[in-house]
Amino acid sequence: MKRWSLILFTVITQISVGSFWTAQFFLPFEDYLLFNRSLYASFVLMLIGLSFSLSHLNSPIRAYFAVSNLRNSWLSREIIFALLYTTFLGITILNLWLNFIPRKIIFVLIWTCSLLGFLLLYSMIRVYMQRTINTWNTFYTPISFFSAALILGALLFNLIVQGAALPGWLIIILLILIILRSSLLPRSLAILAQSIPLKDILIHLQPQFILNLILSAISLVLVGFLALNPYPATIFRAIALCLLSLDAFVDRYMFYNLQKISQPYLV
């Protein structure tokens, strides 16, 4: 259960940030109504993600201690950036209702949210890229995390913003990310295979690996379809988001298992 809390926290947070980035770059800010939906979606996703993050702790009452080691700990920094990002999203939403921030500063507010979202993802990546965990300390980690944010964020934006179409160049980037992520995973497995017999790796990972490959292939088809049909039906957008989210969850589940089986001799 604790592991799933982290999987949900990381994926949901990434969707929130990716969706905000997509909205920021592809919508004129004057288009309040449409931008509202993206803001609300990002904010609600962060609240849900933070709830899952709290549930992973064994002493959630003392969670406030978790920002005590900003000097050294990327986990402390991740939490601070998550809180700041959520807070700034909340301020932006409040401003939409109360209009208390001058128009010229709203631009700064939006960019601050974007920057905090990036710092949140970067901190999240650094939490896992530690020198003692060789299977996480590879390019696969940032590719997996950023691709989840961009792919799922773009699809969520595509779903909730009616009439929006993802530009062709973005579709190409998403396709490249899916291919890159799928091809980097075997490299992590190869690192494992240097110290653990391949049959032991396959016993642990084979079902998830096959499922991940199938879902990645489906992801390629769905995203490729968006390139040919920029305005698909809402049901298609919803199904695409669900399937690719499932792909992201399976990918993240395998990611956590990479650490678990990288130390079979140290249980």
Place this chain on the structure above:
Amino acid sequence: MSQANRYAFYFDSSFCSGCKACQVACKDKNNLEVGRLWRKVYEVTGGEWHQHGQIWIPDIFSYNVSLACNHCERPICLEVCPTGAIHKREDGIVLIKDTRCIGCGYCKWVCPYNAPQFDPGTGKMTKCNSCYDYIDIGKLPVCVAACPMRALEFGEYDKLAEKHTYIQGVYPLPENSLTNPSVLIKPHQDAGRACKQPARITNIEEL
């Protein structure tokens, strides 16, 4: 805090019989429930049998490694702990302050020796503390005192290094450059074979 002044464990793998008296003594002193081990004894086995005509000849090896927290010179658990619960004393002993620990388990993830252990009763992380309460009154850690083979020693790093020949890593331990563990090991005479022939930990279910 210099390397010379920090406390360290010395372990003589060639003497270790695998009796696990060290493991039991630790569990007894610290009231560790089933499943939580602050000191673990790894039984490493490897090699193979060779057939010569009708005869099979063994070419196998086996040795034990007794391992607890190594109170590293560069403890990665201390670096990553978000609450600052993990701290290092002047004498090098690394401790977890349970009033600050939130049980996130991050230290367990990153420790290359899997020293931090989760206590389900308190919801916090725990680990070998070198029996600092005993050390502070001039006694030895219980694992060292309990070892019938005298395979374990405890003391200042430089004095142990002067007294013994040692290495800092042996299979199944990871590279010592990752965290500079405060442990000196005299390897078993067959320990080198674990790098060249297939070796495995045969008591993994116990751990």
